Amino acid sequence: MRVVIAEDSVLLREGLTRLLADGGVTTVAAVGDGPALVAAVAEHEPDLAVVDVRMPPSHTDEGLRAALAVRAARPGFPILVLSQYVEERYATELIGGDASAVGYLLKERVADVAEFLDAVRRVAAGGTVIDPDVVVQLLGRRRVPTERLTGREREVLGLMAEGRSNAAVAARLVISEGAVEKHISAIFLKLGLEPTPDDHRRVLAVLAFLGHPA
């Protein structure tokens, strides 16, 4: 797999490159600001871009805007955004109308090497990865309807919102896939969502539900 990294801290850029190399991922370009990211993606045609939200010159949401620009030019291009802060607004902006091949993680998740590499692979394969902290923030906002869910159902909803597949949810909660499916149908029923088999359309539905208070 070939990736482009956009990260202004040299220290982290190096670290990320090595970390990805450990996982057999080749970094074809490592850049330090937004415009350079857009150019590098056009030049190298990588499989994925790992982008830091805050970069020079404005040191605000430079990276996020560059990521959106890349996605606008190439719909469905896999992008994994790393952020120093949990901001659900960033996540919803990034996902927009298409949750496929999008990841939004807190920067410190890179320290959990195996998980991070897994996230990279999932996004590159077209999946969705949302940081658990963002999901917690979103769940916290919609207290009233989720109160109707059982504790287990809430756990499943959270993992689903993070972009996990049924198998991954089952593995995480140590239950069978059949049980997960049953929980999911119950959740969709209670929240009034249309059941859908497709993983990232399901994430989108859940996020849209959580992100927009009734």
Added chain:
Amino acid sequence: MGGLPLRERVPFGRWGPLGVAVDPATWRAVPYLLGGVALGVGYFVGLVVAISVSVTLVVIWVGLPMLVLTILLWRGAAMLERRLVGWSFGVAVLSPYRPRPERGFWAHLGWLFQDPATWRDLGYLLLLLPLSLAEFTVVVMGLGLALGLFLSPVPIVLSGEWLELWGLRIDTVPKALPVMLLGLVLLVPALYAVRGLAWLHGAVARLLLGVDETRLLAARADQLRASRARGVDAAEAERRRIERDLHDGAQQRLLAVALDLGRAQAKLDADPETARDLLASAHAGTKAAIAEIRDLARGIYPAILTDRGLDAALSSLAARAPVRVDVTVEIADRPPAAVESIAYFVVAEALNNMAKHSGASQALVRVRREEETVVVEVSDNGVGGAGAVPGGGLAGLADRAATIDGVVQVHSPPGEGTRIRVELPCSW
């Protein structure tokens, strides 16, 4: 009670008639009240003639320079009046003129003609004629009569002359004694009249020659509003700087450490050699992060400043400077925390700039207390040419100082080193 302005003692004074009679302020007012009439007449005649001639001649242009000259002369006369009135009546009359423009003919004309103070001066000078005439009359009649009666025995003794009052012939000293007494009694209202007139004249002078209090307050309010806005901006900028320092510094370092540790964990069994290197790198990164956080914390507020005050904090600052810095702090009682903090950060910024730009080989820091003000001076022997760039560290500190009415001055001619002087009032 010499320092008190006259208007606070007028018209009755604290110890009645005797007090008024022995108060030097009463007698200091007399020469002006008597002699003012000459000035009043002089100003009036001079102004009426000069103004009418210049205004008439304005049509053939010569009048304009004459008018300008006249204005300058009457402003000069007004300045003289401020001094005379100030000395005679003990009232402080502040000069109300606008600052003179640096260049430009029209700017100067506007400065003369548009300043309301110019026209208030004219009003005062013209009003001086009736005012001084009235003062002259009252003082001459009052004081003259009282003193004349009181001194009535003098001509009798000296030349044997006599005087006649209400049909009584007074030609001997014993006969003159009641007259003296009458003079003494009449002196009391005369002296009160002097005090009253002095108060009145002082009030008129303050009103017409002095600073317009409303405008003074408005200007002060503007100044305070501006300094508050700059103070708020400076505080905001400071918070952003701290966030940025944390984000770019310690946070990234710790992330890199976490990354190293994560990789080390993953490689522990398969590749212990690399894992050991990663641990070493994480160890070094942790220490660097600690150092960075410590420096950042000191940059936010040095603990030593709270604990031990300016002397200790500045000495520690000087010890960390790359060149020799001599510090003298002469402060007996610790000033308010805001003053200490601003003084400290001004010195820190100055030394920082010095190390970066000036090429100086030594510097001097002096802090002393002048009554209710702490004065900080930082000087170096570098290349000079420093200035408070808007948005720069020094300008931010000047803004912070302005919130407590403090003043930062930078004197840095090229080639002559840099001198920064800060005056921070201890109450605001």
